[in-house]
Amino acid sequence: MTNTAASGGKTEPGIKAIRLRHPWRNTFAVVLLIIVALFIADAAARPAYDWPAVGKYIFDQRISQAAFVTLQLTVYSMIIAIILGVTLAIMRLSPNPVVNSIAWVYLWVFRGTPVYVQLVFWGLIGTIYQSIDIGLPFTEPWVSFPTRVALSAFLLAIVGLALNEAAYMAEIVRAGLLSVDGGQEEAATALGMSWIQTMVRVVVPQSMRVIIPPAGNEVISMLKTTSLVTAIPFTLELYTRSRDISAVTFETVPLLLVASMWYLFFTSILMVGQYFLEKRFARGIGDRRPNKKADDATAAMTGVTPVIRGSGQPTVVLPPNDTTKGER
Amino acid sequence: MPAVTQTPMVVADRVSKSFGSNEVLKSISLEVRSGEVMCLVGPSGSGKSTFLRCINHLEVVSSGRLSVDGELIGYREANNKLYEMRPKEAALQRRNIGMVFQRFNLFPHMTALQNVMEAPIRVKGLGKSGVEANARSLLARVGLAERADYYPAHLSGGQQQRVAIARALAMEPKLMLFDEPTSALDPELVGEVLDVMQNLARDGMTMIVVTHEMGFAKEVADSLVFMDGGVVVESGVPTEVLANPQHVRTQAFLSKVL
Numbered sequence: 001m002t003n004t005a006a007s008g009g010k011t012e013p014g015i016k017a018i019r020l021r022h023p024w025r026n027t028f029a030v031v032l033l034i035i036v037a038l039f040i041a042d043a044a045a046r047p048a049y050d051w052p053a054v055g056k057y058i059f060d061q062r063i064s065q066a067a068f069v070t071l072q073l074t075v076y077s078m079i080i081a082i083i084l085g086v087t088l089a090i091m092r093l094s095p096n097p098v099v100n101s102i103a104w105v106y107l108w109v110f111r112g113t114p115v116y117v118q119l120v121f122w123g124l125i126g127t128i129y130q131s132i133d134i135g136l137p138f139t140e141p142w143v144s145f146p147t148r149v150a151l152s153a154f155l156l157a158i159v160g161l162a163l164n165e166a167a168y169m170a171e172i173v174r175a176g177l178l179s180v181d182g183g184q185e186e187a188a189t190a191l192g193m194s195w196i197q198t199m200v201r202v203v204v205p206q207s208m209r210v211i212i213p214p215a216g217n218e219v220i221s222m223l224k225t226t227s228l229v230t231a232i233p234f235t236l237e238l239y240t241r242s243r244d245i246s247a248v249t250f251e252t253v254p255l256l257l258v259a260s261m262w263y264l265f266f267t268s269i270l271m272v273g274q275y276f277l278e279k280r281f282a283r284g285i286g287d288r289r290p291n292k293k294a295d296d297a298t299a300a301m302t303g304v305t306p307v308i309r310g311s312g313q314p315t316v317v318l319p320p321n322d323t324t325k326g327e328r
Numbered sequence: 329m330p331a332v333t334q335t336p337m338v339v340a341d342r343v344s345k346s347f348g349s350n351e352v353l354k355s356i357s358l359e360v361r362s363g364e365v366m367c368l369v370g371p372s373g374s375g376k377s378t379f380l381r382c383i384n385h386l387e388v389v390s391s392g393r394l395s396v397d398g399e400l401i402g403y404r405e406a407n408n409k410l411y412e413m414r415p416k417e418a419a420l421q422r423r424n425i426g427m428v429f430q431r432f433n434l435f436p437h438m439t440a441l442q443n444v445m446e447a448p449i450r451v452k453g454l455g456k457s458g459v460e461a462n463a464r465s466l467l468a469r470v471g472l473a474e475r476a477d478y479y480p481a482h483l484s485g486g487q488q489q490r491v492a493i494a495r496a497l498a499m500e501p502k503l504m505l506f507d508e509p510t511s512a513l514d515p516e517l518v519g520e521v522l523d524v525m526q527n528l529a530r531d532g533m534t535m536i537v538v539t540h541e542m543g544f545a546k547e548v549a550d551s552l553v554f555m556d557g558g559v560v561v562e563s564g565v566p567t568e569v570l571a572n573p574q575h576v577r578t579q580a581f582l583s584k585v586l
Contacts, residue, residue: 186429187429187435189386190422190426191423191446191496192419192447195415197451206437285436
């Protein structure tokens with residue numbers, strides 16, 4: 001691009017380009033830093049936070065065990081949710097109207113009711129269905145056992161969280177699959193690849209780029225939603241456990257801080273994991289080139305020199321006849 | 329150029345195709361012999377791409393018979409009836425038919441080399457080392473040995489299309505279908521793709537090429553078919569059809585593109 005006739009005016013050769021300055025950014029940053037420093041200084045001294053108590057409970061065995069239970073709830077229910085979600089997404093894209101409707105109704109029910117309400121229902125399942133019978137309908141069951149024995153609160157918590165989450169995962173996966181260009185499936189089919197191969201090797205890897213950011217969101221959201229399983233009631237996870245302790249010791253605020261720190265710790269780990277997953281599935285999309293040598297070799301072969309992209313500095317294109325003023 | 333044999337490779341017998349009430353192909357009958365290069369030309373919407381896609385069963389023909397190397401495409405014949413094939417059987421037939429698309433459709437998450445290796449490994453179940461050696465020599469054949477480890481996003485359109493040709497050749501097809509292979513390319517990149525195709529023709533590959541490149545049709549093709557409105561309007565030796573079109577519609581079309 002040249003700066004000649006386009007602007008309509010006469011060209012001033014040898015303009016020195018000065019970048020747009022942003023003085024308010026710096027001012028704002030300084031003001032923010034001062035506010036944060038004041039807040040921290042105040043919080044450190046404020047008795048209500050009771051930092052010694054925070055230090056006492058942060059590695060308390062009851063708390064760290066509860067944190068581990070929270071992590072288990074998250075991981076197990078998420079694994080089930082992803083498997084079920086992928087299945088539902090594929091069902092939603094199926095040309096078979098029966099399969100399609102089943103998925104639609106599932107989504108309608110599980111997205112349409114609050115997860116807390118669903119968890120209360122799962123907690124009541126032992127009351128609603130008092131025994132689990134296996135056998136043919138209208139005949140004596142072959143096996144029968146009481147629901148309360150078969151399904152522990154922990155299991156119900158996982159099932160409740162997973163079934164709700166699957167509905168959301170299904171829509172995320174569906175969006176991802178739809179984002180892949182139809183030509184990809186066609187090319188794979190034309191090569192003789194089966195539908196499964198096309199999905200696994202071509203469509204799904206490309207859809208991951210779209211799926212991972214919202215799915216990461218869902219994992220983090222799930223970590224925090226586990227605090228709702230108290231509705232079942234299941235009381236051994238992080239939040240309920242710390243509430244139980246503070247109910248006895250009256251150290252409410254410190255224990256809330258402890259729970260928050262554990263949640264933040266897990267979330268941070270998950271975010272790091274998400275970063276690497278995103279990097280993995282961005283292969284072929286970023287602008288990194290494998291190596292410069294091959295580039296030069298091809299340039300020599302084809303006689304085409306690779307274009308050197310701007311280094312980030314604004315460039316002023318000088319008229320070719322002007323050589324004296326062009327130095328600066 | 330090796331002599332075109334008399335063995336028919338593709339035989340279309342009154343092939344029709346409708347999308348809903350829209351009849352895109354109306355009783356197309358033609359024959360492509362083994363080793364022949366046929367160019368399909370015609371205005372957009374004339375059904376030439378649809379016909380090409382019918383040949384490897386990406387579209388299902390509505391009526392008529394279409395066979396490649398003596399095998400009926402997409403249907404099994406038994407008791408005087410045609411039964412639609414299962415996807416698995418159709419996939420088996422497609423192995424022998426290579427296809428190159430207008431928009432390349434390379435797999436963007438794989439390098440050029442991985443693109444070429446994918447189908448022989450996954451579909452034919454061949455060993456990795458042999459496939460890789462073959463893939464590298466195919467990339468060399470299309471002049472891209474140096475770019476084997478590049479992702480498609482880092483290749484020019486012409487280079488991508490050449491990788492796509494190498495990818496199709498990796499399955500050792502008997503027949504190659506080209507669906508406007510140069511239409512999405514910048515003008516200065518068209519030549520490199522046509523060169524690769526010309527070499528392929530010289531090596532005796534049977535090819536059906538949907539194209540607007542009349543120069544290529546004249547120089548490389550053994551036969552030229554002009555389609556319009558879903559029917560074959562005119563066909564013959566390219567130089568004759570191009571120099572002396574018989575039909576009014578052919579004349580009108582050629583006067584616009586030549």
